[in-house]
Amino acid sequence: MIDSIFIGVLALQGAFAEHSASLQRLELDRNIDVILVRTPGDLSECDALIIPGGESTTIALLARLAGLLDPLKEFVKSKPVWGTCAGAILLSESIVGAKKGGQELLGGTSVKIARNGWGSQVESFEVPLSLSDVGDTSRPFRGFFIRAPVVLDLSSPSQSGQYPPITIVARIPPSLLPPSLIESNNVVSEDDPRTIVALRQGRHLLTTFHPELTEDNRFHEYFMRNCVLAGGMGKDHKPSTATTATFG
Amino acid sequence: MMTSTVSETPQGAVAGGNATPSVAPSRSTQRDGTPNSSLGTFGVKSGLAQMLKVIPLCLVVHLILLFFRQLGGVIMDVVNSEQARIAEEAGACAVMALERVPADIRAEGGVARMSDPKMIKEIVDAVTVPVMAKCRIGHFVEAQILQAIGVDYIDESEVLTPADEEHHINKHNFKVPFVCGARNLGEALRRISEGAAFIRTKGEAGTGNVVEAVRHERAVNGEIRKASAMSEEELYAYAKEIQAPFHLLKETARLKRLPVVNFAAGGIATPADAALMMQLGCDGGSCLVLATVDTSYELFAVVFVGSGIFKSGNAAKRARAIVQAVTHYNNPKILAEISEDLGDAMVGLTIDDKLTGGRLASRGW
Numbered sequence: 001m002i003d004s005i006f007i008g009v010l011a012l013q014g015a016f017a018e019h020s021a022s023l024q025r026l027e028l029d030r031n032i033d034v035i036l037v038r039t040p041g042d043l044s045e046c047d048a049l050i051i052p053g054g055e056s057t058t059i060a061l062l063a064r065l066a067g068l069l070d071p072l073k074e075f076v077k078s079k080p081v082w083g084t085c086a087g088a089i090l091l092s093e094s095i096v097g098a099k100k101g102g103q104e105l106l107g108g109t110s111v112k113i114a115r116n117g118w119g120s121q122v123e124s125f126e127v128p129l130s131l132s133d134v135g136d137t138s139r140p141f142r143g144f145f146i147r148a149p150v151v152l153d154l155s156s157p158s159q160s161g162q163y164p165p166i167t168i169v170a171r172i173p174p175s176l177l178p179p180s181l182i183e184s185n186n187v188v189s190e191d192d193p194r195t196i197v198a199l200r201q202g203r204h205l206l207t208t209f210h211p212e213l214t215e216d217n218r219f220h221e222y223f224m225r226n227c228v229l230a231g232g233m234g235k236d237h238k239p240s241t242a243t244t245a246t247f248g
Numbered sequence: 249m250m251t252s253t254v255s256e257t258p259q260g261a262v263a264g265g266n267a268t269p270s271v272a273p274s275r276s277t278q279r280d281g282t283p284n285s286s287l288g289t290f291g292v293k294s295g296l297a298q299m300l301k302v303i304p305l306c307l308v309v310h311l312i313l314l315f316f317r318q319l320g321g322v323i324m325d326v327v328n329s330e331q332a333r334i335a336e337e338a339g340a341c342a343v344m345a346l347e348r349v350p351a352d353i354r355a356e357g358g359v360a361r362m363s364d365p366k367m368i369k370e371i372v373d374a375v376t377v378p379v380m381a382k383c384r385i386g387h388f389v390e391a392q393i394l395q396a397i398g399v400d401y402i403d404e405s406e407v408l409t410p411a412d413e414e415h416h417i418n419k420h421n422f423k424v425p426f427v428c429g430a431r432n433l434g435e436a437l438r439r440i441s442e443g444a445a446f447i448r449t450k451g452e453a454g455t456g457n458v459v460e461a462v463r464h465e466r467a468v469n470g471e472i473r474k475a476s477a478m479s480e481e482e483l484y485a486y487a488k489e490i491q492a493p494f495h496l497l498k499e500t501a502r503l504k505r506l507p508v509v510n511f512a513a514g515g516i517a518t519p520a521d522a523a524l525m526m527q528l529g530c531d532g533g534s535c536l537v538l539a540t541v542d543t544s545y546e547l548f549a550v551v552f553v554g555s556g557i558f559k560s561g562n563a564a565k566r567a568r569a570i571v572q573a574v575t576h577y578n579n580p581k582i583l584a585e586i587s588e589d590l591g592d593a594m595v596g597l598t599i600d601d602k603l604t605g606g607r608l609a610s611r612g613w
Binding site: 054055115116 | 321333336337338339340341342372374375376377378379395398399400401423424425568571572574575576579582
């Protein structure tokens with residue numbers, strides 16, 4: 001029997017069912033078993049974890065109430081984790097726009113992120129994204145941005161060396177950034193960190209949009225191949241300089 | 249039957265993951281210099297067509313909200329920003345702003361309307377979770393106002409006094425997504441054809457009695473099972489019988505569930521109630537059940553006892569327990585733990601002809 005690989009999907013709140021369905025559609029040479037993670041016992045069986053979109057405040061609270069917060073913090077230190085939308089917020093080192101009184105994060109990447117960068121639901125949008133580092137970059141990916149967060153910064157200088165290098169997988173055009181984030185008269189350059197919507201840092205993947213809501217499996221495959229099955233942290237691809245920012 | 253928002257983006261709703269991106273998606277609102285994105289398009293407003301791989305009979309069929317895929321949690325009724333903060337702290341994934349909570353509407357009577365926009369704005373500023381707001385059935389101007397002040401979702405609700413006794417709002421005319429209540433399949437499909445992006449059971453709000461919500465959930469699920477075994481000829485007759493658009497009924501029968509996200513509301517007062525609705529929903533094949541909670545009546549009382557009591561009050565604890573119950577709905581052991589020591593639930597009302605404030609669920613046509 002071929003060894004199964006156990007991929008957890010954090011199922012406390014949010015779009016976990018779609019991630020599970022996307023994973024089950026993948027055709028890899030390893031068998032994927034999806035575990036819906038609701039308790040520390042579920043988590044202990046997982047080789048890797050996906051944290052879905054939802055409300056980051058709710059997910060963090062439910063994680064604490066379920067006794068999952070500390071096990072999750074330990075998990076992100078050693079195992080591959082992918083966060084979409086709210087999940088990306090939880091994997092960040094620091095956030096802007098936390099609820100009053102602050103909220104808990106898991107950390108795991110050096111990224112600083114702003115919650116709900118675009119405003120209310122009616123500002124949600126979809127845009128075709130061109131990808132890099134992903135297997136098939138010839139066609140765009142449909143990005144759904146739903147009350148999406150915005151990456152503010154990739155790392156602070158004091159952290160250099162603590163984190164593996166970052167590979168940028170997708171950006172949006174600067175013109176799509178929320179006006180509230182852009183200082184007046186400032187032209188945002190193409191390589192501004194705020195235009196980043198998908199990035200990989202070592203074995204962690206962050207996407208501020210929702211690949212699980214399409215039938216396009218490229219991100220799930222990318223996570224499996226480059227984060228989960230790739231093994232070590234150092235096996236980065238050699239993407240073109242235009243799409244890569246390396247820190248540390 | 250489609251409005252501009254909808255008809256502009258047939259591609260958005262049907263293209264699926266392998267979109268044909270050579271054609272720039274259209275957008276309902278054009279921002280300068282951003283020709284390449286779609287804002288409030290049908291694909292964003294609805295969704296899941298991608299996931300379902302359905303051949304579109306009609307775009308409306310694919311009105312499954314992307315955002316509600318993200319919710320899957322508990323929405324709490326609030327009447328001011330303080331309550332909204334308590335709800336957020338308790339783990340609500342959204343708050344519902346209304347003028348008075350259903351229990352008070354019942355007790356006090358009178359015409360219940362949309363909330364003061366100022367109060368809604370205060371709530372929007374106070375919390376980071378999405379804010380929903382109720383408007384009266386058929387009152388499209390209230391809906392326009394709510395959309396203008398930036399709420400995330402609108403509930404065209406029977407809890408408020410109806411403004412139109414024949415027509416519901418044409419919800420295709422709005423960028424903001426709508427939720428509507430339904431007691432049975434026909435009513436649910438009529439609301440979907442008007443553009444409702446998701447459907448909730450009506451239940452009997454403000455009673456703390458879950459029986460009506462169960463009845464509505466069972467009714468919808470039972471009718472779907474019945475329809476899914478029918479031949480096309482029988483479906484034509486059944487569509488006439490339940491007064492539902494045929495194409496929506498056919499699609500529902502094929503999917504064996506509503507073509508939009510379904511959630512439970514009305515009279516949910518305990519963690520067990522919430523888990524009951526979750527299990528009923530899943531049994532019927534709905535992907536997702538949300539629960540709105542009638543705890544805010546208690547929250548309301550707690551808020552006015554004095555500051556500092558928010559965290560210690562039973563209401564906050566109960567709200568939090570209900571949030572947990574929605575996550576762990578099929579784990580009775582955890583449900584037992586979180587149901588412990590919650591104090592008294594809100595005073596329950598028997599739903600009969602003498603019900604104070606009358607049956608709200610019978611509103612809607």
